[in-house]
Amino acid sequence: MRKAHASTGATEAREISKPDEQWREELTPLQYAVLRQAHTERPFTGEYVHNHSDGSYRCAGCGTKLFSSDAKFDSGTGWPSFDEPAVAEAVELRPDNSLFMRRTEVVCRRCGGHLGHVFNDGPTTTGQRYCINSCSLAFEPAAAGQEQGGGEAGQPGPADS
Ligand code: FE
Numbered sequence: 001m002r003k004a005h006a007s008t009g010a011t012e013a014r015e016i017s018k019p020d021e022q023w024r025e026e027l028t029p030l031q032y033a034v035l036r037q038a039h040t041e042r043p044f045t046g047e048y049v050h051n052h053s054d055g056s057y058r059c060a061g062c063g064t065k066l067f068s069s070d071a072k073f074d075s076g077t078g079w080p081s082f083d084e085p086a087v088a089e090a091v092e093l094r095p096d097n098s099l100f101m102r103r104t105e106v107v108c109r110r111c112g113g114h115l116g117h118v119f120n121d122g123p124t125t126t127g128q129r130y131c132i133n134s135c136s137l138a139f140e141p142a143a144a145g146q147e148q149g150g151g152e153a154g155q156p157g158p159a160d161s
Contacts, residue, residue, distance in 0.1 A: 016062045016111035027061065034133045035061045035113035038105070043078025046134020050074075055141040056086065057132075062111035066090050066137070067130070075129060080137065082130040083122050093118060106130060 018026075023036050033039040043049075048057070057067040057080070068086045075081035085091045089109065096105035096117065106115045115136045122129035 014110065014112045018111075023061070028135070031060055031135050034136050035108075035111075035115075038114040040116075041079075041133045041135050045078075046080065048080045048134040048137055048139055049078060051080070051139060053139070053141055055139055057082075057137040057139055059108040059111060059113055059115070060136050060138045061108060061113035063138070064090055064108060064110045066108065066115070067132070069142070071130075073124065075123075075131070077131060079116065079131050080134050082132065083124040083126040083128055085130065091115065106132065108136075 020036065024032050027035060030041060034041055051072075052069075054069045056065050056069070057072075058065050065086050067080075067082045071082040071084050071086070073081055073083060092107045092109040094105050094107065096103045103117045103119075106118050107113065108115055113136060114133075116130065116132035119129045119131060120127055
């Protein structure tokens, strides 16, 4: 069954594309509601709202690295908030005029999963506030002693000098 509300780009091929039933099996009910149906988790309920550890936040749907702990700040909204994505191309922004609001939806480009919304009232120099559902993310703690984040364990990075 296709999405009831067709939006521009809905037919765009995703690198990760699975039947709806498969997403439903792989994700928790809450993750499915958020990632695949664009619902919003209740504020202050997500496990990463107050997470201050160093590391990477990956898409809970496909594992793509989306945000770094360096960009995380306490917005007081009850959702994990970031002032920029880890890789700009990893997220896709699109207009969302549902619920009588004009917002900008944030979607994982690789799997099309709904992550949250981005607002222009961020407190840092970027001016952006990525308001992201905690359950759409999977936190990966930085390896102890690892200088650069994002590297895979055991993979030596390129020598730079
Ligand atoms: Fe994804």
